[in-house]
Amino acid sequence: MLHRSNGASAALRVCALYPDLMNIYADRGNLLLLERRCRWRGIGFGVTASGLGEPLDPDGADLFYIGGGQDRDQQLCALDLAEVKRDALHAAADRGAVILAVCGGYQLLGHSYQLGDETLPGVGLVDLVTVRSVQDRLIGNVAIEVELDPNVRRVLAGFENHGGRTHLGPNAEPLGRVLKGHGNNGVDGYEGVRRANVIGTYLHGPLLPKNAWFADWLIATALGLDAPLEPLDDRLEADAHADARRAAGV
Ligand code: GLN
Secondary structure (H helix, E strand, O other), X not given: OOEEOOOOEOEEEEEEEOOOOOOOOOOHHHHHHHHHHHHOOOOEEEEEEEOOOOOOOOOOOOEEEEOOOOHHHHHHHHHHHHHHHHHHHHHHHHOOOEEEEEOHHHHOXXXXXXXXXXXXXXXXXXXXXXXXXXXXXXEEEXXXXXXXXXXXXXXXXXXXXXXXXXXXXXXXXXXXXXXXXOOOOOOOOEEOEEEOOEEEEOOEOOHHHHOHHHHHHHHHHHXXXXXXXXXXXXXXXXXXXXHHHHHHOO
């Protein structure tokens, strides 16, 4: 049985934000993969949901997840995030909970998402803005190089499809460097954002089934484990990762 650094036995508590609205490109697969990789190791797992109008308990989960969404669904969620969940998400981030946001969810982590004449509020967890472009959507296979632990460089591979262009401010660090694909805006070569355990990325895939190593990093980080996770038979997952890299040409 794995233990947290405080000696308590480990069980991962996940809270999915707006799972019925923010879930395009099979983002639910990300939650399923977290569940399986915990269960296969005998780590408990529980998932709760927080939808529109529902308060969020900042201590109620180790990992908060927001998936991708269409602009119209993002409009609803942006207002709810700003009005109902903002303080709780900041409190969760401040105590070191993992917050993982993909694509449409990622766009809402920053200061704002500008959609034509309308500017949607962001939750302000990271220093970035997103602007909906009238030019082509940025679509395709993508691979990025990340360094989540010092001096350990790894590749995340997936698929992106977004009309928004995200620009990091001076106080934001990208999640990674684009090896192939468009990334945040198709121009500066950066992808995603990272502030401690707050992570945003444009990578669908779904992201975690194609990058099982990243799922394990999230689990270990969210649980604050004092020992490495037990290895699993990852032959299928390694194939999925290799396929995603091949598709991106990396
Ligand atoms: N609606 C957003 C955009 O097009 C996000 C899309 C997504 O989550 N794939 O930029």
